[in-house]
Amino acid sequence: DVKVTQSSRYLVKRTGEKVFLECVQDMDHENMFWYRQDPGLGLRLIYFSYDVKMKEKGDIPEGYSVSREKKERFSLILESASTNQTSMYLCASSTHRGPLGEQYFGPGTRLTVT
Amino acid sequence: DQQVKQNSPSLSVQEGRISILNCDYTNSMFDYFLWYKKYPAEGPTFLISISSIKDKNEDGRFTVFLNKSAKHLSLHIVPSQPGDSAVYFCAASDNAGGTSYGKLTFGQGTILTVHP
Numbered sequence: 001d002v003k004v005t006q007s008s009r010y011l012v013k014r015t016g017e018k019v020f021l022e023c024v025q026d027m028d029h030e031n032m033f034w035y036r037q038d039p040g041l042g043l044r045l046i047y048f049s050y051d052v053k054m055k056e057k058g059d060i061p062e063g064y065s066v067s068r069e070k071k072e073r074f075s076l077i078l079e080s081a082s083t084n085q086t087s088m089y090l091c092a093s094s095t096h097r098g099p100l101g102e103q104y105f106g107p108g109t110r111l112t113v114t
Numbered sequence: 115d116q117q118v119k120q121n122s123p124s125l126s127v128q129e130g131r132i133s134i135l136n137c138d139y140t141n142s143m144f145d146y147f148l149w150y151k152k153y154p155a156e157g158p159t160f161l162i163s164i165s166s167i168k169d170k171n172e173d174g175r176f177t178v179f180l181n182k183s184a185k186h187l188s189l190h191i192v193p194s195q196p197g198d199s200a201v202y203f204c205a206a207s208d209n210a211g212g213t214s215y216g217k218l219t220f221g222q223g224t225i226l227t228v229h230p
Contacts, residue, residue: 096216
């Protein structure tokens with residue numbers, strides 16, 4: 001059974017803090033993605049990675065960075081959290097070997113920045 | 115620039131009736147389309163997909179229709195069940211270019227409520 005896990009389900013941080021969101025997949029997938037979900041805006045891609053140490057900006061990368069040191073782990077970093085980064089963060093993974101574009105999602109992290 | 119749009123934020127139907135969720139796209143390079151379902155406090159799960167070389171794909175109660183000339187796709191659920199109540203996202207990808215790495219562009223989502 002495929003599995004994508006995220007380090008926290010709920011997180012509360014203060015403005016200006018550095019925040020780390022961790023994502024781990026156990027499917028040996030090449031591609032990993034970070035999205036944020038906001039009401040009325042759907043899922044918006046922040047960053048993605050298609051290989052270890054490789055990363056590409058998504059549609060809304062400002063204020064975020066990522067790290068992929070190992071194939072199974074993809075981290076999202078908020079360098080200095082701001083209130084407009086309060087959101088649901090979703091991690092996903094996919095493989096070149098499987099159905100085109102089918103991504104497997106983690107349960108999400110609800111981040112609140114106060 | 116919203117390349118994938120779901121113009122109906124919500125839809126309410128009676129159990130046993132048909133649910134039709136709609137999605138429009140603007141990027142003519144998209145060649146693969148997917149529908150995801152999301153329950154509260156869970157990540158989205160893949161539901162059904164369709165390639166641009168087809169106009170229909172069916173899987174049990176779920177059918178996706180693609181109208182390329184209109185850049186429109188729809189998801190039909192027949193018959194609808196209360197357990198189908200969730201947020202439905204359509205998504206699209208451009209795979210022909212070979213460098214998309216499976217990247218998806220999502221719509222805003224439609225909240226489906228199926229009443230018993």
